Amino acid sequence: MKKYWEPVMKLLGPFVEFLPKAVVLANLFFISQPILAQRGRIIGTIRDPSEAAIPGASIRATHSGTGLNWEAKSNGYGDYSLEPLPPGLYEVAVTAPNFSPAEFKGIRLTVNATQRVDFKLPLAILAQEVEVGASSRLVETETSEQGVRLSAARQACSRSRAEPGQSVFTLGTFQRQWPAGPLQQHPD
Incomplete structure (x- = not known):
């Protein structure tokens, strides 16, 4: 055998x-x-106010009981999926560049369940990111000196016959030769 x-x-x-x-x-x-x-999952879609998908948004689900985090990114269609997640209460937060963050709290996930959590992110307010810096003033507010200069330039222009191509702003850049004798007054 x-x-x-x-x-x-x-x-x-x-x-x-x-x-x-x-x-x-x-x-x-x-x-x-x-x-x-004995696990569940959270799925959803991230959209902007015009209902367009937001790809690359960061999604974080935090288990309220344990404090553990699960993270994902939305795909080109704005869809995301967080799995496998243990049952319990969750907080889901979303952030994306140029959008205000959003968060849902108290999402109950049970065994073998799928919870859908969709987000519509508002545009970020750009005024919050404006930086103010010191710079020189464009208008002199302490004295009337510049107003006097403008007035003097107007007087010079009205007293003389401006030559072609000459303007109020170029009168002060060269010396004009005045004929000797009293100035003639032109009617205004």
Whole structure:
């Protein structure tokens, strides 16, 4: 009888050695399935006020009981999925560049459940990011000196016949030769 089993054992030898390992792996796989089935997931879509998708938004779900965080990013369609999550209460927060952050609290997730949490993010208010710095004043408010200069320039322009191409702003840049004698008054 031993002669009969020898060729069979040569063929099945590697399989017979692997069989106990395969049984152990299969048991571990099937035993772990109920553990994975005790989880849930949170899904949703991130949109802007015009209902357009916001890709690349950061989503964070925080388990209220443990404080553990799960993070995800929205895809090109604005969709996201956070899984597998243990049952409990969650806070879900979303942030995206150029948008105000948003948050939902008290989301109850049960075993084998899928909760949908959609967000519509408002645009960020740009006035909050304006930096004010010191600079020189464009208008002199302490004295009337510049007003006098403008007035003097107007008087000079009205007293003389401005040459073509000459303006009030260029009168002070060169010296004009006045004829000797009293100035003539032109009617205004």
